[in-house]
Amino acid sequence: MIIEAGSTTVPAVTIERVSKAYGTGRGALLALDKVSLTVARGEFVSILGASGCGKSTLLSIIANLDRPTLGSVDVGGARVGLMFQEPALFPWLTVNGNIELALRTRGRAGGAPRNQRSPKAERRARTAELLEVVHLGGFGGKRPHELSGGMRQRVAIARALAQESDVLLMDEPFAALDAMTRDLLHDELERIWSERSLTVLFVTHNVREAVRLGDRVVLLSSRPGRVVEEFPVPLDRPRRTDSGEVASLAAKITDRLREEVGRHGA
Numbered sequence: 331m332i333i334e335a336g337s338t339t340v341p342a343v344t345i346e347r348v349s350k351a352y353g354t355g356r357g358a359l360l361a362l363d364k365v366s367l368t369v370a371r372g373e374f375v376s377i378l379g380a381s382g383c384g385k386s387t388l389l390s391i392i393a394n395l396d397r398p399t400l401g402s403v404d405v406g407g408a409r410v411g412l413m414f415q416e417p418a419l420f421p422w423l424t425v426n427g428n429i430e431l432a433l434r435t436r437g438r439a440g441g442a443p444r445n446q447r448s449p450k451a452e453r454r455a456r457t458a459e460l461l462e463v464v465h466l467g468g469f470g471g472k473r474p475h476e477l478s479g480g481m482r483q484r485v486a487i488a489r490a491l492a493q494e495s496d497v498l499l500m501d502e503p504f505a506a507l508d509a510m511t512r513d514l515l516h517d518e519l520e521r522i523w524s525e526r527s528l529t530v531l532f533v534t535h536n537v538r539e540a541v542r543l544g545d546r547v548v549l550l551s552s553r554p555g556r557v558v559e560e561f562p563v564p565l566d567r568p569r570r571t572d573s574g575e576v577a578s579l580a581a582k583i584t585d586r587l588r589e590e591v592g593r594h595g596a
């Protein structure tokens with residue numbers, strides 16, 4: 331749900347003419363070339379592009395893990411969370427332990443203290459709540475290796491919520507999952523996104539997934555990454571990945587993507 335102030339949308343992320351070169355001189359590699367993009371608060375934007383077009387580089391810059399060579403990114407003080415293809419949970423900690431650690435590094439249990447509980451008891455209660463949100467109630471005592479890939483990604487979503495992220499950057503988070511689990515997680519992510527008014531930038535190679543989830547699909551060119559075209563997705567939610575409407579817009583975007591990949595001989 332895009333958040334508006336009066337009749338204008340409120341930007342959550344403003345990317346202005348961001349270029350990124352790795353290395354210097356003749357050996358320099360231009361990964362991003364003057365990428366500009368504004369994402370509204372509460373918007374879900376899918377970013378699509380061929381392999382190596384700089385999608386991960388762009389997310390690292392937005393997360394302030396890397397700096398642009400030129401240009402700027404403004405997240406207006408929002409808390410930015412990152413989620414990767416691999417959930418990167420601590421294997422020696424239980425599910426509860428992984429979430430509680432995220433709450434501890436946030437320095438509080440999330441939200442205002444609601445009663446006289448100790449910080450530890452508050453973290454426990456908050457962890458239990460978050461596990462319910464991702465439909466993992468009762469799994470808090472398990473260790474990551476005891477969970478399926480889909481369940482581990484749900485823990486990663488709960489951890490991102492524990493960090494109270496306003497903006498969630500997702501780098502192919504469901505790419506390693508089977509189609510059925512992916513469908514389920516699409517539904518859950520969409521529910522959590524709309525309930526919590528999150529802003530999401532979702533990187534994927536999968537065109538249908540991009541259309542299934544996005545308010546907008548932003549197509550990046552092959553290296554160097556540039557914004558080639560943006561496709562609004564005017565389809566009612568919830569959508570189904572295998573619906574005719576999703577397939578038809580995905581086919582149009584795939585044609586454009588092929589053209590772009592062909593142009594660069596990738």
Ligand SMILES: Nc1ncnc2c1ncn2[C@@H]1O[C@H](COP(=O)(O)OP(=O)(O)OP(=O)(O)O)[C@@H](O)[C@H]1O
Pocket residue numbers: 352353359361379380381382383384385386387388553
């Ligand atoms: N630290 C680095 N040093 C040098 N080159 C890098 C570095 N990180 C990325 N690159 C190069 O920058 C380009 C963009 O990489 P990036 O990982 O951002 O692309 P991507 O679109 O996310 O790729 P993929 O879809 O394959 O994950 C690639 O050519 C990559 O080899």
